[in-house]
Amino acid sequence: MADLIEALRAVVGEAHVLVDADLRAPYETDWTRRFTGQASCVVRPASTEEVAGVVRACAAAGAPMVVQGGNTGLVGAGVPRGDEVLVSLTRLRDLEPVDRMAAQVTVGAGVTLEALQNHARAAGLDFGVDLASRSSATVGGLVATNAGGIRVLRYGSMRTQLAGLEAVLPDGTVVSRLTGLTKDNTGYDLTQLLAGSEGTLGIVTRVRLHLVPLLPARAVALVGLADTDAALELLSVARDRLASLSAAEIFYADGLRLVRDHAGLPAPFAEEFPACVVLECTDRTDPTDAILDTLAECEAVGDATVASDAAGRARLWAFRETHTEAISAAGIPVKLDVSVPLGELPSLVRELPGTIAAVAPGARPILFGHVNEGNIHVNVLDVGDAYSEVTDAVLRLVAAHRGSISSEHGIGRAKVAWLGLSRSPEEVAAMRRIKDGLDPAGLLNPGVLLPCETGSSG
Amino acid sequence: MADLIEALRAVVGEAHVLVDADLRAPYETDWTRRFTGQASCVVRPASTEEVAGVVRACAAAGAPMVVQGGNTGLVGAGVPRGDEVLVSLTRLRDLEPVDRMAAQVTVGAGVTLEALQNHARAAGLDFGVDLASRSSATVGGLVATNAGGIRVLRYGSMRTQLAGLEAVLPDGTVVSRLTGLTKDNTGYDLTQLLAGSEGTLGIVTRVRLHLVPLLPARAVALVGLADTDAALELLSVARDRLASLSAAEIFYADGLRLVRDHAGLPAPFAEEFPACVVLECTDRTDPTDAILDTLAECEAVGDATVASDAAGRARLWAFRETHTEAISAAGIPVKLDVSVPLGELPSLVRELPGTIAAVAPGARPILFGHVNEGNIHVNVLDVGDAYSEVTDAVLRLVAAHRGSISSEHGIGRAKVAWLGLSRSPEEVAAMRRIKDGLDPAGLLNPGVLLPCETGSSG
Incomplete structure (x- = not known):
């Protein structure tokens, strides 16, 4: 471990490798406080080259990594399980000039959504995604989780905004697609593969984004x-x-x-x-x-x-x-984020209270969401100790309605056990083959999205 | 081979395994007549289950396959190099009822673009992609090549229309994402990975598509x-x-x-x-x-x-x-399909004639295309025997302008040798790892998109 720390210091400078427990602490717990774990250290690279150097050092040492943006995730994908090197991307804050002709901009993964919005608006354009955690959520995290929000109806989710990206793969190589070509049919779309992959296939370091008209x-x-x-x-x-x-x-x-x-x-x-x-x-x-x-x-x-x-x-x-605020003030809710085909939405909403009451009598479900996408945030108060039972019952009901157990928050660690409700064994096997192809040692975000395999590093 | 033919007949019926040279011929040459090759047989499955049966039979026999839709491709991805089993998908012609609430429809891969358009319009909606070969081009081919056309400016390319798909993977397993969820963050987006993969990762058999308003x-x-x-x-x-x-x-x-x-x-x-x-x-x-x-x-x-x-x-x-028609009538052109960042388009257009003249004096370049995407179809008449030199010179000029050597037609076989102009060695290596993960024996469309590896089945 001492060797690895030295190698990481050589890449990012001594001040940006945090080993002291006090300094690590803010990175080790997510904001819901449901997920927490110790990192072997927190490393804060400031450029794609530094991220690549960090990944190569970890790969050489066989050290697993967990990647973190603004730490606003809701499924525990960005905090350590224990002993990973935590790679924080908040220093990748470059805002390049807006390309007005292409209506595009390139920004660093650590730029917050709010900074991006302000940057686009100063150039007379706007960004298509908006959501409540805009002041903390970072662009890299939005891409890694394919974030949604309130304007998906008009502009699509985060993956729709992507004109390209730059990322460091698990072996430390860099792939860079930042020219912003609107049409480019030269092989597999690595940009779209990395979008929504929750940091398990590569670390997104820079992003080329489509902008939309600023409508007054x-x-x-x-x-x-x-x-x-x-x-x-x-x-x-x-x-x-x-x-x-x-x-x-x-x-x-x-x-x-x-x-x-x-x-x-x-x-x-x-x-x-x-x-x-x-x-x-x-x-x-x-x-x-x-x-x-x-x-x-x-x-x-x-x-x-x-x-x-x-x-x-x-x-x-x-x-x-x-x-969200009123629910949090009323207690610690079970928070689930699901979607169903639009035609199934009325019956899902009708059936949810009974389904929840069956496993947690006296629980109070509060539902709200993005109706066009059939996307309901299921918040359940007063569940007592039936947290896991409520989660299980709700996700099974959603699956029975041919829905998704995670509409916009991702699988993370929180829903790995339920992945099979939304993805078939064949799909999970295909995902596993892609993961193993790009990250054979399983060093990137182990235990996130896909369960750790026996014998692999997780 | 006789055993494989028997196995294929058992899957699709004797009438749909074409071994006779006359019957195979229409499938063995593309419409540009530049690409031709003999198939060991042509097999015409009519359902996802039959496609899966065909793939399993071929996989068991170690027989390479080439996948064909409407055979309107321009880069030779759909015709055999020699001795592959040619899997024709034109019998997968199901048009399911339009889901007006979701503004979506599920159709078979063999449905033509025109049939899809008519089907959508009959329900008061429209389909976002349109292009000249609409009467022959099939939905499966449009997905596999991420087709573009004249309305990309408004609605995006084919991948943007996808709400999901069903596909047979190289091992014969079926992945099916047809519920049409607009938001679904449960792992890698296999739909987007297969879009534009030119049949090298899986065979698309059914597609769930977003429809757009029918504007009068x-x-x-x-x-x-x-x-x-x-x-x-x-x-x-x-x-x-x-x-x-x-x-x-x-x-x-x-x-x-x-x-x-x-x-x-x-x-x-x-x-x-x-x-x-x-x-x-x-x-x-x-x-x-x-x-x-x-x-x-x-x-x-x-x-x-x-x-x-x-x-x-x-x-x-x-x-x-x-x-297109006027150019064809004037001779056999070099046909290239490229795009550059919009700011580079004027200089590309200025430089193309000189670049072409340097390798083919007397050649006549005719340029036209989709200006919003910086996408120019470079047609060159009167190139004499400098076909390959003109191709090389144009694609290198495009790469120097940070462009794509294939904007909407794909790489196929025609441009494999030039892939490195648009994709870095690191990207090609990542694509290869994905291909090897999903198709370790290299049986699906060998030699298309990625060069055949020594020792693999191609």
């Missing part, structure tokens, strides 16, 4: 509805009529009640509705009239309120966006 | 311009102002002359312009006024003509679309 006009509608079926009807009408639609978020009466109690918010409607949808439209000119016309056309609408000024929009978004 | 209103502008720089200026203004922009195609004066002579078309403008761009907008309401406003705003426009009726649109498109 915005309007938000909060709509009260009878149930999830009505929400799907509204969604269908909105997608048909509103080319400017950029978000469609759903939540339910119990979540709304929790949020209102927590934040002291007034009732949005005179009447109480079982389900609510927030629609947001973003355009070159004010989309308010288009939204109002659309709502008038849709019979499923129970009641609705629309705002186009910043304060009004924030007021409506707050009913949705305060969910 | 359409207008086309033909614009005369001073040069490629002016075309980029027009593109930039059009992208900023026309959310309905769906195509931007470029061609040049010598191509226009060839097309007019071939098809007897009148001059589009009173004056002759060095470059022309076709813009198409597609929208819910007539985009003509928006196009006219945009053209009026753009100083680079030399002259322009706009049409919104079907006959007028066809008349303007003909100047671009007749290029």
Whole structure:
């Protein structure tokens, strides 16, 4: 180990190899505090070359590595199990000039989403992905987990934004696809393979991203509805009529009640509705009239309120966006992130409470999410000691509806045991063959996504 | 071999294993007639299960396979080198009902692009990819080559349309991702890995596709311009102002002359312009006024003509679309398909004639393509016996401009020798490790995309 520490110091400089327990500690626990483990050291490279040097030193020593970005992950993929070298990428913070002709930019993996957004907007463009942890989440982590967020409906997930990337493979070689070609059919798309691979196939160090037009006009509608079926009807009408639609978020009466109690918010409607949808439209000119016309056309609408000024929009978004905070304030929830084919969403939502009650009587499920993608964040409060039973029951119900046990958070360590619910043995075998081909010694993020094999380094 | 033929007959039935030379012949030469080779037999499975049976039989016999769709490829990936079992997928023609709520459809790999388009339109939706060989090109081939075409600007390439797929891996196992989940972060994206892999990692048998809105209103502008720089200026203004922009195609004066002579078309403008761009907008309401406003705003426009009726649109498109036919009528061209970063496009276009003349004096380069993607189809007439020299010189020039030697046609066999111009040794090594992981015996499309290794089955 002393030899490895020396080798790492030679690569990144003494100040950036943290061996002291106090210095390591902030990196060793994720922000949910559910995942924690000791690293043999934390190493903080500042360039692709330094990352490659770190990986080569670890490979030579047979030392497993765990890769960390902003440490905002929810499935424990970025913290050590024990004794790995923790490679933190937050020093890769280069923001290259925006290429306005191509509407692209190249940035370092350690750049936060917020810094990227500000950089794009300063050049008169915007970035297609947005999510709540924008001030901490890093671009490298967003790529490694193929992050989603609230604008997937309009712009797709993180993998859709990728025009290319640079990465260090487990053997320390560097692959670099940063020219930003929109069309390039010269073999396997390593960029797309690395996106969503959770750091198990390579360490993303730089990313070439597509940017989107910066649209100045915005309007938000909060709509009260009878149930999830009505929400799907509204969604269908909105997608048909509103080319400017950029978000469609759903939540339910119990979540709304929790949020209102927590934040002291007034009732949005005179009447109480079982389900609510927030629609947001973003355009070159004010989309308010288009939204109002659309709502008038849709019979499923129970009641609705629309705002186009910043304060009004924030007021409506707050009913949705305060969910996470209000839930955390009410206890330590089971947090699951699932999606099902859109047609299955109403029955999933109907069946979830009973499924959860069967294993944790008295538990309180709070559901909210991205309705267009059939993506529901299942938060369950008051589960007592039935954490694992609730997780198992929910994920099995999702699988029965042909859904994904991880819609946007990834598998990490948290869901490895349930991977088989979403991926067949044949698919897992194919993934394993790819992993073994690129990382035969199993040194990169062992135990993340795929279970450790007996006899391998994990 | 006789044993293998028997085994294949047991899988697909005797009528669908073609051993007679006359019956095999239509499958053994590509439509450019540049690539030809004998297959040991042609096998025509009709379902995923039959494809899996064919692959297992071949794997057991150690027999290499070559996979063919509509046989419209331009790089020789779908015809045998010699003695492979040719697996033709044209019988996988299932068109499942369109899922209007999800705006998705599942179809067999052998469905033609045209049949898919008609199927989507009958349900009030459309498919995002369109290209000239639509009546023959099959969905499986479009996926395997990540086909592009004229609407990439609006909807992206074929890989962007994929909501999932079903494929048979080289060991005969089936992976199936057909639930159409828009968000699913449960491990490596095998769908995206197989897209563009040219049949070397698996045989795509069914595909789940995103559909796009069927937009009824359409207008086309033909614009005369001073040069490629002016075309980029027009593109930039059009992208900023026309959310309905769906195509931007470029061609040049010598191509226009060839097309007019071939098809007897009148001059589009009173004056002759060095470059022309076709813009198409597609929208819910007539985009003509928006196009006219945009053209009026753009100083680079030399002259322009706009049409919104079907006959007028066809008349303007003909100047671009007749290029391939007019070139073929004038001789057997070198046909290359390249792209460069947009900022490099003007210098590439300026340098190509001199670069070609240096190795083939008297050769006539005709350039046209998809300007938004920096994608130029380089056709060179009258090259004499300098076919390979012209190819080499053009591809090296493209590489010097940080471009791709294959923008949308793939590597196939035609460009294997030049792969290193677009992909680094480290990338090729990574691709090889993936290939060896999934197809250790090298039985699937040997010699396509990656060179055959000494000692492997190719």
